[in-house]
Amino acid sequence: MATKRVPTSTTSWGLSGGVAFDVVLCVEVTRLFRKPLEAEVLIDLVWSKKTSFHTILTTRGGYYDLHTSAGRKAVRDAVNAAAGESDNISDRVRLKxxxxxxxxxxxGGRRAYGYVADGITVRESEAVIIREMTKRPMAGRRSGPSWQSSTNEGCRPPRARSGTSPPSSK
Structure with a gap:
């Protein structure tokens, strides 16, 4: 099943090309819109009477009639609450x-190249390659050939599959 981006203009909602629809069906309004501005685009389309469409139905029994002030407020409230919760989650993750x-x-994430899973202990077989990669640019040479020769010797990045890109040297 393909997913599509949330339309952000009259054209992308299919309203300027003669395509008509009566209802938007979604799991939840908060899954249809991620940001309050996205919801406002659709509300504006209905409010400015650029479309006859005015209803959002959810698979969980929600019903929003954008012709009514109560329906517009309910959509705005739901999307604003979801955006606020998203901001709270971002803050908690950043603080952690x-x-x-x-x-x-x-x-968290994948282990760093050159270290074992604890993130502290050096994995010597990979550390040799890192040292070589840092020496080459300092000597005015590219680091690519060093990585290529090391992958030919069977040394790959963490969780590597064949043909994966080497880590970048900065």
Whole structure:
């Protein structure tokens, strides 16, 4: 099943090309719109009478009539609440990652190349390659050939599949 981006203009909602629809069906309004501005685009289309469409139905029994002030308010309230919760989650994640960084702890994700899973212990077989990659640019040479020769020797990035890109050297 294909998913489509939420339309943000009259054209992308299919309203300027003669395409008509009566209802938007979604799981939840908060899944249809991620940002309050996205919901306002659709509300504006209905309010300015550029379309005869005016109803959002959800698969969970929700019904929003954008011809009524109560329906527009309900959509705005739901989307604003979801955007607020998204902001709260972002704040919590950012604070947690900052706290982990201040304590010198890894913040999740894949293991760093050159280290074992604890993020502290050096994996010597990979550290040799990192040292070589840092020496080459300092000597005015590209780091690519070093990586290519090391992959030919069977050393790959963490969770690598054949043909994966090497880590970048900065």
């Amino acid at each position: 990652k900052g706290a982990l960084a201040r304590r010198g702890k890894p913040n």
